[in-house]
Structures are given as structure tokens and as C-alpha cells.
Amino acid sequence: MSKRIFLCLAHMSEDGIEQKYIQKAFDDNYVVPLGPNVNQFEEELEAYMGQGKQVVALSCGTAAVHLALIACGVGPGDEVCVQSFTFCASSHPITYLGAKPVFIGSEADTWNMDPALLEAAIKDRIATTGRKPKAIIPVALYGMPYRIGEIMEIAERYDIPVIEDAAEGFGSEYKGQKLGTFGRFGVLSFNGNKMITTSGGGALVCPDDEAASKIMWYATQAREAYPYYQHEAIGYNYRMSNICAGIGIGQMTVADAHVAHHRHIAAMYREAFAKVDGIDFHDGSIEGSNFWLNTITLSPSLNIKGQENAYSVAVQGAVGGAAGVVHGGGSLHTDCEPNANVEAMRVYLDKAGIEARPLWKPMHKQPVYAEAAVYTNGIEEDLFKCGMCLPSGPCVTDDDVRYIIEKIKEAIA
Numbered sequence: 313m314s315k316r317i318f319l320c321l322a323h324m325s326e327d328g329i330e331q332k333y334i335q336k337a338f339d340d341n342y343v344v345p346l347g348p349n350v351n352q353f354e355e356e357l358e359a360y361m362g363q364g365k366q367v368v369a370l371s372c373g374t375a376a377v378h379l380a381l382i383a384c385g386v387g388p389g390d391e392v393c394v395q396s397f398t399f400c401a402s403s404h405p406i407t408y409l410g411a412k413p414v415f416i417g418s419e420a421d422t423w424n425m426d427p428a429l430l431e432a433a434i435k436d437r438i439a440t441t442g443r444k445p446k447a448i449i450p451v452a453l454y455g456m457p458y459r460i461g462e463i464m465e466i467a468e469r470y471d472i473p474v475i476e477d478a479a480e481g482f483g484s485e486y487k488g489q490k491l492g493t494f495g496r497f498g499v500l501s502f503n504g505n506k507m508i509t510t511s512g513g514g515a516l517v518c519p520d521d522e523a524a525s526k527i528m529w530y531a532t533q534a535r536e537a538y539p540y541y542q543h544e545a546i547g548y549n550y551r552m553s554n555i556c557a558g559i560g561i562g563q564m565t566v567a568d569a570h571v572a573h574h575r576h577i578a579a580m581y582r583e584a585f586a587k588v589d590g591i592d593f594h595d596g597s598i599e600g601s602n603f604w605l606n607t608i609t610l611s612p613s614l615n616i617k618g619q620e621n622a623y624s625v626a627v628q629g630a631v632g633g634a635a636g637v638v639h640g641g642g643s644l645h646t647d648c649e650p651n652a653n654v655e656a657m658r659v660y661l662d663k664a665g666i667e668a669r670p671l672w673k674p675m676h677k678q679p680v681y682a683e684a685a686v687y688t689n690g691i692e693e694d695l696f697k698c699g700m701c702l703p704s705g706p707c708v709t710d711d712d713v714r715y716i717i718e719k720i721k722e723a724i725a
């Protein structure tokens with residue numbers, strides 16, 4: 313097989329609608345971070361999300377997390393409860409603001425924020441610091457809905473705003489309502505590997521016009537109403553480009569098809585792995601996942617070909633190399649890494665032209681967060697050691713899925 317099968321690659325509409333709207337940006341002479349495409353994309357997102365929400369299109373999902381935190385009043389010395397099992401974009405913006413993440417562990421069913429641990433953490437932070445955390449960030453890991461009913465109940469009881477990180481959960485629903493519309497704010501990402509893309513981009517789902525205007529103001533360098541540049545607060549240059557928004561408009565025409573395709577692939581994996589001892593497909597009991605990435609766990613007792621040599625050579629570059637710049641020359645091991653059979657499976661699939669990847673390494677196990685407070689039962693750490701992500705995107709065909717399943721079975725020693 314010469315073709316390489318990736319986890320989730322950008323996939324354009326069949327009839328080139330993205331290109332048509334990119335061209336429109338040039339025709340309109342709006343090659344700037346505002347314009348008709350941005351307005352149209354936001355309106356379409358508002359209709360898609362529902363619940364009367366206002367959407368502000370931004371340069372990336374990380375910017376959306378950052379601005380949501382600012383809008384929740386997070387500042388130096390404050391604490392924010394955030395799911396530990398996530399990509400770094402959920403927690404890094406907390407540190408941009410001089411605030412501190414309080415990492416919350418996951419529960420075994422959804423792999424997302426455990427509401428019981430969240431409440432224990434809130435109580436303990438109040439007891440030890442005398443202050444409430446300023447926000448709560450649950451994450452729809454791999455698209456799986458979090459226990460948002462219970463999380464909202466706790467958040468309301470303690471009067472703490474929720475920022476839903478639905479970057480991976482675009483199109484996922486909880487009881488028929490789109491993720492990102494339950495909390496005060498909802499974060500979306502349109503990075504090249506997400507459910508839909510604008511090449512790079514994101515959006516913040518806001519409760520009303522007032523909140524959306526404030527986000528828009530922060531996203532455009534916080535300018536006051538004067539005929540010259542007057543600044544009374546620090547702003548950011550976070551608005552989405554009108555060119556990128558053109559791609560977004562085209563992608564909205566395939567959003568439902570993409571979600572359906574990811575779910576279809578999930579069904580194929582689910583059925584296949586039900587018959588394989590030692591491999592579990594991650595489903596969770598809450599309906600509505602978009603299955604952005606399909607994930608499996610490998611029993612530690614499963615033997616994989618080449619396992620004895622796992623971690624014997626250093627990888628070249630970092631995982632998810634799209635962004636390019638990584639530090640080289642690390643050691644072969646860290647104090648928290650996937651089991652040898654998971655690494656052997658990754659290498660086996662890699663040689664067969666299949667990209668597979670470990671799960672996100674929990675943030676509280678990252679050296680950069682060594683000092684952070686954490687409330688966990690260890691579930692996310694256990695999952696990190698035995699789990700992996702499989703190709704799931706719109707470029708992955710049924711034949712690809714059958715080939716991947718065949719290779720995974722073949723890798724078992």
C-alpha cells in the first residue's frame with residue numbers, strides 16, 4: 313500500500329464551494345480579517361448551533377478559549393477548573409492570563425470531566441484558598457459528550473461559569489442539543505484536522521449580543537470609539553480572515569456529511585473490535601458523539617509483534633507535526649508513557665502506512681504543569697497508557713477501515 317491513511321485530514325466539498333467563496337473574498341476586495349464571508353459564516357454557525365446563540369469567528373480555537381476566560385473575568389492569581397485529559401489548548405490560555413489551572417480527572421465512561429471530582433475540587437479550593445475557581449472547562453474528548461447536565465448543576469450551585477471546549481465536538485449533541493450551547497461560552501475549532509476546517513480558525517459561541525460584542529472588541533485590539541486609536545484595555549488580534557471564512561462557508565455544506573461519515577466509521581470499528589479479545593472500542597454510554605477520532609484501548613496483557621523493541625529508537629520530530637517546530641534530542645522514555653504494546657501497535661501500523669496516535673497525555677502529567685493542583689482517580693492516566701486513536705476522517709474509506717482492522721488483528725502476536 314503506497315497511500316498513507318491519516319487520522320483526520322481536511323476534506324473539501326465536492327463542488328468546490330470553498331474555492332468559490334475564497335474567490336469572492338478577492339472579488340469583494342475583502343482580503344482582511346473581516347468582511348461578508350466572515351458575517352455569513354457566523355450566521356450559518358449560529359443557525360447550526362441553535363439555542364439563539366451568537367457566534368464570533370476567530371483565528372483559532374485557542375484564541376476562543378483565551379477570550380472566553382477573559383470574558384469570565386479570569387486574571388492573575390485566579391484558578392480555573394479544567395479537564396486534565398485534553399489537548400494543551402484547553403489549559404494553556406489559563407496560564408497566558410497569569411491564572412492557574414486546577415486539573416480535574418476523568419470518569420471511565422465518557423473519558424471526560426468527572427462531576428464528582430469537579431465538586432470535590434471546588435470545595436477543596438474554597439477551603440484551601442478562600443476563593444472559588446473562576447471558570448470550569450469540560451472537554452468533549454474525541455467528540456464524546458461530557459456529563460453536561462451534572463456539570464451545569466454543580467456550576468450553577470456554586471455560580472461559576474462553564475466554558476465548553478467543544479473544539480473536537482463540533483456536531484456532537486447531548487440530548488439533541490449541540491455541544492457548545494450549554495455553558496456560558498462554547499469553543500469551536502476549525503483547524504485542518506477538525507470536523508470542518510477553515511485551514512486554521514475557531515469560533516466562540518456566546519450567550520447574547522452583548523457578550524458577542526465584547527468578544528469581538530477584545531478580538532480586534534480593544535479599540536475605543538474615537539476618530540484615532542484610543543486604548544483603555546489590552547486587546548488581541550484574533551479575528552478570522554475573510555479568506556478563511558470563505559473556506560468555512562463551503563465546509564458548512566459538508567458538515568453533516570462529515571459527522572455522518574465519522575459515525576459510520578465508528579460503527580465499522582465497533583462491530584469489528586467487539587470480536588477481538590484484548591481490544592475495546594471506546595463508545596461511552598451517552599449518545600450523540602461525532603466520533604471525531606475513534607479510539608481503542610489495548611489490554612496490557614495483549615502481546616503485539618515487535619513489543620520487545622518498543623521505545624528502542626527515538627522518534628523524529630513531534631507527534632502531530634503539522635506545526636513544524638519541535639525540540640529534538642529528548643530521551644527515549646518519560647515517567648508517564650503508553651504501554652509497550654501500544655507503542656508497538658503504533659509502529660506496526662505506521663509501517664503499514666497507517667497513522668495511529670496515543671491519546672492526549674493528561675495535562676497534570678506534563679512537566680510544564682508539575683506545580684498545578686490536580687483532583688483525580690487516575691483514570692485518565694490509565695487510559696493514556698493503554699489507548700490509541702485510529703484514522704477517522706472524511707478521507708478514510710470503508711476499504712481503508714477494513715485494511716486498518718486487518719492490520720490491527722495481524723499485529724497481535
Ligand SMILES: *Cc1c(COP(=O)(O)O)cnc(C)c1O
Pocket residue numbers: 372373374375398399401402451477479480500501502503513514
Ligand atoms: C483543537 C483543539 C482546540 C483548539 O485548537 P486550535 O488549533 O487553536 O484551533 C482546543 N481544545 C481542544 C481539546 C482541541 O482539540
